[in-house]
Amino acid sequence: MTLKESWLxxxxxxxxxxxxxxxxxxxxxxxxxxxxxxxxxxxxxxLVEYLDSLLTGTAKTLDLQTFKLIDQLSGRLLGIRADMxxxxxxIAAHRLRDNSDVLRLCxxxxxxxxxxxxxxxxxxxxxxxxxxxxxxxxxSDMESIQLMVELLEISGVSGSISLDxxxxxxxxxxxxxxxxxxxxxxxxxxxxxxxxxxxxLHLLSGYAIAENASNMLAALSELNGDVSVLDKAKRILQxxxxxxxxxxxxxxxxxxxxxxxxxxxxxxxxxxxxRGYHYHTGVVFAAYQSNSAxxxxxxxxxxxxxxDFGHAQPATGFSLDLKKLVTSFPKPTEKxxxxxxxxxxxxxxLELVSNLREQGNIVVFDLPGSTTQTEKTLIQQDGRWQVVxxxxxxxx
Numbered sequence: 001m002t003l004k005e006s007w008l009x010x011x012x013x014x015x016x017x018x019x020x021x022x023x024x025x026x027x028x029x030x031x032x033x034x035x036x037x038x039x040x041x042x043x044x045x046x047l048v049e050y051l052d053s054l055l056t057g058t059a060k061t062l063d064l065q066t067f068k069l070i071d072q073l074s075g076r077l078l079g080i081r082a083d084m085x086x087x088x089x090x091i092a093a094h095r096l097r098d099n100s101d102v103l104r105l106c107x108x109x110x111x112x113x114x115x116x117x118x119x120x121x122x123x124x125x126x127x128x129x130x131x132x133x134x135x136x137x138x139x140s141d142m143e144s145i146q147l148m149v150e151l152l153e154i155s156g157v158s159g160s161i162s163l164d165x166x167x168x169x170x171x172x173x174x175x176x177x178x179x180x181x182x183x184x185x186x187x188x189x190x191x192x193x194x195x196x197x198x199x200x201l202h203l204l205s206g207y208a209i210a211e212n213a214s215n216m217l218a219a220l221s222e223l224n225g226d227v228s229v230l231d232k233a234k235r236i237l238q239x240x241x242x243x244x245x246x247x248x249x250x251x252x253x254x255x256x257x258x259x260x261x262x263x264x265x266x267x268x269x270x271x272x273x274x275r276g277y278h279y280h281t282g283v284v285f286a287a288y289q290s291n292s293a294x295x296x297x298x299x300x301x302x303x304x305x306x307x308d309f310g311h312a313q314p315a316t317g318f319s320l321d322l323k324k325l326v327t328s329f330p331k332p333t334e335k336x337x338x339x340x341x342x343x344x345x346x347x348x349x350l351e352l353v354s355n356l357r358e359q360g361n362i363v364v365f366d367l368p369g370s371t372t373q374t375e376k377t378l379i380q381q382d383g384r385w386q387v388v389x390x391x392x393x394x395x396x
Contacts, residue, residue, distance in 0.1 A: 084111060155325040169281070247282070336362050
């Protein structure tokens with residue numbers, strides 16, 4: 001790399017300038033405070049872990065997204081986290097397992113991806129999330145959804161928020177019912193993700209499965225819409241196994257709870273939503289802004305996440321990238337006053353500077369040979385230090 005190129009960042013790696021960084025810090029404080037007001041305890045997992053711990057269990061799906069390096073102390077392979085959720089699951093299963101029946105944890109920190117998650121996506125997002133461990137019912141799913149929406153609203157997301165809700169147990173139950181082998185299930189899964197109905201029908205026509213199982217699988221790609229789609233699904237899937245019917249009942253309960261707790265939020269139920277199929281075990285949900293096809297927050301249930309850490313337990317939660325939200329976060333209506341003052345060793349001046357800073361002002365010393373352009377300055381007049389106007393319009 002030439003000297004002229006030495007300032008360039010790797011593709012997909014970005015940084016925040018002062019105004020955005022200040023916005024991020026204000027948002028960070030508000031969101032963590034709000035999560036803690038719901039009873040979530042903040043944890044700070046390490047940036048790197050032994051790779052075999054970082055990719056334990058269902059987290060193996062993160063292998064291709066994880067940067068790897070050799071630990072110079074132990075010689076073992078380390079991974080730079082690509083997702084903090086498995087780390088928090090390890091903490092819940094191993095470090096905090098005896099704290100309570102239901103454990104609520106939240107986290108915030110940088111993660112690193114080998115490849116961008118989508119077009120124009122950052123490879124170094126700042127992930128914030130909240131998880132509930134130890135409860136298997138739809139009430140904890142509803143709490144996760146409600147808290148996620150509240151944090152998005154605090155973040156200043158403009159326009160209406162809509163929610164997509166699904167349940168991976170529906171497709172999984174129907175695939176088991178149809179006795180699909182692994183290759184068939186994966187091929188059909190891929191077509192379902194793309195909602196490619198002609199391809200779905202072509203695949204099903206080539207499988208030696210019962211007609212009612214084939215019809216129910218074919219119907220999944222078109223079972224999406226408002227809450228009325230759940231009644232339609234119950235009619236179409238009435239011959240499905242109990243696991244599928246139970247999953248439908250869970251979605252009905254969530255719809256009822258959302259009607260009371262999130263009456264202003266538009267709900268869309270998609271029974272072919274299979275995002276995180278190899279990771280999630282039940283309800284999955286995503287939040288969208290109006291006029292945008294890219295989710296701004298994702299979540300769902302991932303029971304038994306702690307099994308490989310020696311403590312299997314139900315879990316549900318969500319995460320989002322703060323960098324995606326920083327530009328929408330409301331800017332402060334009142335800017336802090338910026339005061340410049342000359343560099344000196346006068347004790348009275350130093351004490352006054354300390355007091356001004358404690359009052360919320362920004363006080364900048366003009367280092368020898370430099371001058372800071374501000375609206376106010378702290379100068380010595382008539383034997384005492386006082387703040388006076390300078391006539392400039394620069395503010396902090």
